Amino acid sequence: MNKWDRQRLVGLLVVAAALLGWIGCGGETLDLGTVTGTVTLDGEPLEGAEVVFQPEAGRPSYGETDSQGRYRLMFASQQPGAQIGSHRVMISTFDVVLDEDDQATEIPERLPPRYHRESELREEVAPGENVIHFDLQSE
Numbered sequence: 001m002n003k004w005d006r007q008r009l010v011g012l013l014v015v016a017a018a019l020l021g022w023i024g025c026g027g028e029t030l031d032l033g034t035v036t037g038t039v040t041l042d043g044e045p046l047e048g049a050e051v052v053f054q055p056e057a058g059r060p061s062y063g064e065t066d067s068q069g070r071y072r073l074m075f076a077s078q079q080p081g082a083q084i085g086s087h088r089v090m091i092s093t094f095d096v097v098l099d100e101d102d103q104a105t106e107i108p109e110r111l112p113p114r115y116h117r118e119s120e121l122r123e124e125v126a127p128g129e130n131v132i133h134f135d136l137q138s139e
Helices: 004-026
Strands: 032-041 050-055 061-066 069-070 074-076 084-090 093-097 102-107 121-125 128-131 135-137
Touching: 050 121, 084 135
Parallel strands: 032 128, 032 135
Antiparallel strands: 032 069, 050 061, 050 084, 061 069, 061 074, 084 121, 093 102
């Protein structure tokens, strides 16, 4: 599965979760804030990192950094934003890509665990536009 297929799958899963949540909540909508920003590692833009905002209750929003380290969170495939409130933030560079022959290649994690599986990052999402930058340091 290449990077784009993985993003499409994540998007479909997010949409499916949104539909199930919407049905389960009697059609109520959630309040979202838009979230954009940059991620740097040791002062340099961090390209190709997955940024996940996980609220205390609810489902996460995802984004991926571009060549300038910029990201934009998506709540669903066509809906930008993240739930209003407190979030645990996880940022990871690990990936698995498949070549034309379906051979998997792992792209190793470049960040310390304190930014992903043992994340110490916490952020508050407010209504409206949120610009949140992350200046990460390697160990």
